[in-house]
Amino acid sequence: MALAVVGGAILSAFIDVLFDRLASPELVNFIRGKKPDKLLQKMKSQLLVVKVVLADAEQKQITNSNVKEWLDLLNDLVYQADDLLDEVSTKAATQKEVSNSFSHLFKRKKIVNISKLEDIVERLDDILKQKDSLDLKEIAVENNQQWNAQTTSLEGRYGMYGRDKDKEAIMKLVLEDNSDGEEVSVIPIVAWVGLTKLPSAMQNLVNLRHLEIGKSSIKEMPKRMGKLNQLQKLDLYIVGKHKENSIKELGGFPNLHGRFTIKKLENVTNGEEALGAGILNKKYINTLDLRWSLCNDSNIDFEIELDVLGKLQPHQDLKSLRIKGYNGTRFPIWMDNLSYRYIKSLHLKNCNNCCMLPSLGQLPSLKHILISEMNSVQTLFIKNCKKLENIAGERLPVSLVKLIIEECPLLQRRCHVKDRQVWPKICHVRGIKVDGRWI
Numbered sequence: 001m002a003l004a005v006v007g008g009a010i011l012s013a014f015i016d017v018l019f020d021r022l023a024s025p026e027l028v029n030f031i032r033g034k035k036p037d038k039l040l041q042k043m044k045s046q047l048l049v050v051k052v053v054l055a056d057a058e059q060k061q062i063t064n065s066n067v068k069e070w071l072d073l074l075n076d077l078v079y080q081a082d083d084l085l086d087e088v089s090t091k092a093a094t095q096k097e098v099s100n101s102f103s104h105l106f107k108r109k110k111i112v113n114i115s116k117l118e119d120i121v122e123r124l125d126d127i128l129k130q131k132d133s134l135d136l137k138e139i140a141v142e143n144n145q146q147w148n149a150q151t152t153s154l155e156g157r158y159g160m161y162g163r164d165k166d167k168e169a170i171m172k173l174v175l176e177d178n179s180d181g182e183e184v185s186v187i188p189i190v191a192w193v194g195l196t197k198l199p200s201a202m203q204n205l206v207n208l209r210h211l212e213i214g215k216s217s218i219k220e221m222p223k224r225m226g227k228l229n230q231l232q233k234l235d236l237y238i239v240g241k242h243k244e245n246s247i248k249e250l251g252g253f254p255n256l257h258g259r260f261t262i263k264k265l266e267n268v269t270n271g272e273e274a275l276g277a278g279i280l281n282k283k284y285i286n287t288l289d290l291r292w293s294l295c296n297d298s299n300i301d302f303e304i305e306l307d308v309l310g311k312l313q314p315h316q317d318l319k320s321l322r323i324k325g326y327n328g329t330r331f332p333i334w335m336d337n338l339s340y341r342y343i344k345s346l347h348l349k350n351c352n353n354c355c356m357l358p359s360l361g362q363l364p365s366l367k368h369i370l371i372s373e374m375n376s377v378q379t380l381f382i383k384n385c386k387k388l389e390n391i392a393g394e395r396l397p398v399s400l401v402k403l404i405i406e407e408c409p410l411l412q413r414r415c416h417v418k419d420r421q422v423w424p425k426i427c428h429v430r431g432i433k434v435d436g437r438w439i
Helices: 007-023 025-030 034-060 065-094 102-109 114-133 146-151 166-175 200-204 247-252 271-275 302-310 409-416
Strands: 186-188 210-212 236-238 258-263 285-291 320-324 345-349 368-372 379-383 402-406 431-434
Touching (some): 007 025, 007 034, 034 065, 065 114, 065 258, 065 285, 114 368, 236 247, 247 271, 271 302, 402 409, 409 431
Parallel strands (some): 236 258, 285 320, 345 368, 379 402
């Protein structure tokens, strides 16, 4: 059963998910208000424009590296938008009393980060401005049906994955005896929220190359996934507590591409296990998202936490790094000496035991930095980030007492003039030093 997935079909599917979220009555009512309404309408318009050039971009990325980079940035941003709207939708569904006043509700509940929404819309604008210089042509969505035909040869036999009756179909696909000699190579599970478990026989799909599960509700991975050494795309791995679904299984995936998220890193017991994942050798990953589950465990071994993160060092050509829920008191050496020349985005969140952030120096491509919900951090040093011009989020952590910015001309200029998009995010910091001068 040979399957061939066009990457644009998957990205297009995620954009469809965003349209559904934006049209949700619960979401619309939950964030009713002049400013967010305008932002969401603008996002919807932006996504409509994006979608009609996807087919052309998918074709051109094969021979044009600039188009491929454009698609990578777009993919990353669509994920961020979906994460934000997913979070809001979840809270909207469980909120018993919803205020009609957006500003009152969010000042009180802090449920939506308006600055993050503004940042996503602004970055979508930047991406759309580039489409003309890349000569991307608009293809009407209704004429773009070749994606559906290319997504899977099983459409007539089982239906498209992600629809209501597909649970039975994928179980049959995975578990049946493929005596006809056909080979499963792709299983895209896009926005399949109801799926909570993958079949234990997944290990038998030795020719599987593409598995998308990031938007499902899967709680743990099947055992011995490391046998699937042909995998090129796996968006999510959830670390289990057993040897057969530990982080070491990732060592069997040397050719992973694109965005990769690892969850439940608290189940990694030592640095040796983490090293077995072979993250440093996965040269084709462009976005690495490392997540620990949030907990109030008072028995955390800070040295083990440090050792685990230290052994998860990515390759030098990474473009985006995200770390959430790390429980160590300091960051490993590889983060203190960041010299990632291609990294464009850095997110640090809920690392509440760290009182000092890594020195952000020698990141010439860094454009986007987000530091949030880090209650112990006191010092931030940013140096030689030539393309960095803003700090994402509402503001830097309130615990921060010292901010030093050097050799970051775009950001420095905005700090000196107390730019309204930057200054409110940093003005609470007691000591701000920009290019050798306290301001």
